[in-house]
Amino acid sequence: MPELPEVETIVRQLAPVVAGQTITQAGSHPSAKFSSAADAIDTQIHKVFRRGKYILFTLSNQHELIVHLGMTGKLQLVRAPDANDAYIRAWWQLSNGKRLELHDVRRFGRVAVVRAGEYATLPTLAALGPEPLDSSFNAEMFWKASRASRRAIKTQLLSQRLLAGIGNIYADEALWRAEIHPAARQLTKSQAETLRQELAVVIENAIKHGGTTLRDYRSLDGSTGENQHHLECYGRHGEACLRCGEPLARMVIDGRGTTFCKSCQKR
DNA sequence: CGCAGCGCCTGAAGGC
DNA sequence: TGCCTTCAGGCGCTGC
Numbered sequence: 001m002p003e004l005p006e007v008e009t010i011v012r013q014l015a016p017v018v019a020g021q022t023i024t025q026a027g028s029h030p031s032a033k034f035s036s037a038a039d040a041i042d043t044q045i046h047k048v049f050r051r052g053k054y055i056l057f058t059l060s061n062q063h064e065l066i067v068h069l070g071m072t073g074k075l076q077l078v079r080a081p082d083a084n085d086a087y088i089r090a091w092w093q094l095s096n097g098k099r100l101e102l103h104d105v106r107r108f109g110r111v112a113v114v115r116a117g118e119y120a121t122l123p124t125l126a127a128l129g130p131e132p133l134d135s136s137f138n139a140e141m142f143w144k145a146s147r148a149s150r151r152a153i154k155t156q157l158l159s160q161r162l163l164a165g166i167g168n169i170y171a172d173e174a175l176w177r178a179e180i181h182p183a184a185r186q187l188t189k190s191q192a193e194t195l196r197q198e199l200a201v202v203i204e205n206a207i208k209h210g211g212t213t214l215r216d217y218r219s220l221d222g223s224t225g226e227n228q229h230h231l232e233c234y235g236r237h238g239e240a241c242l243r244c245g246e247p248l249a250r251m252v253i254d255g256r257g258t259t260f261c262k263s264c265q266k267r
Numbered sequence: 268c269g270c271a272g273c274g275c276c277t278g279a280a281g282g283c
Numbered sequence: 284t285g286c287c288t289t290c291a292g293g294c295g296c297t298g299c
Contacts, residue, residue, distance in 0.1 A: 106276045
């Protein structure tokens with residue numbers, strides 16, 4: 001499941017390769033989730049950037065091509081299509097002879113072409129919170145924003161509104177490091193400060209390690225990340241807490257599996 | 268406007 | 284061994 005660090009890794013590889021290229025042809029799976037891929041034909045890619053988990057291509061016609069990888073999406077650059085690959089959901093032929101493909105087994109991903117900055121058809125992007133590594137993301141703002149909602153803090157982290165780009169892995173990691181119960185509903189100012197700090201630590205480390213590959217994630221060149229070897233909490237339910245030694249617990253919050261330490265992360 | 272609930276998808280893993 | 288069920292979950296949509 002590509003989250004901010006995985007998408008950041010992909011965008012860093014993608015940007016220098018596709019900037020300046022013209023999209024000469026494109027096609028997609030018939031689903032409406034992907035069919036707007038062809039709307040980018042005959043435009044030039046000016047630049048590529050990331051917001052949260054969204055990949056945005058600035059196009060020459062005042063539009064943006066937007067790609068979300070969902071759960072199993074991967075971008076790949078190939079020389080020729082592989083007829084045996086049944087999971088290509090969208091593709092764009094570039095003027096340098098390469099072909100950019102969105103491979104997405106479960107079709108939770110999405111492609112859109114919109115007028116630049118107009119995200120009404122992508123409500124999560126339209127309401128996206130600040131970037132966790134942005135200097136404008138300060139503790140005071142984070143604390144106030146978190147208190148505006150009564151939902152569990154983990155739910156807020158996953159909502160993309162409180163801040164951008166956090167998914168299940170890094171939510172569990174940051175809450176464990178901050179010693180905050182994932183179902184806590186009101187953070188103290190000091191908890192918010194700690195959580196903000198640990199979110200940044202977790203994200204920075206994951207980017208440093210090229211993202212987390214549990215099963216599906218691959219960067220643009222097909223390589224796996226290495227951050228799965230550095231996870232301290234996510235997926236370790238039943239194993240010893242690295243801080244106190246108690247077995248980590250598991251609960252479901254809003255339908256998402258959540259690993260945490262009952263001993264270190266009190267309500 | 269906030270938010271709970273649901274549906275989308277398919278391969279992997281578990282049960283019998 | 285093989286069939287069936289359950290699980291994984293980010294996000295858009297609907298309706299309260």
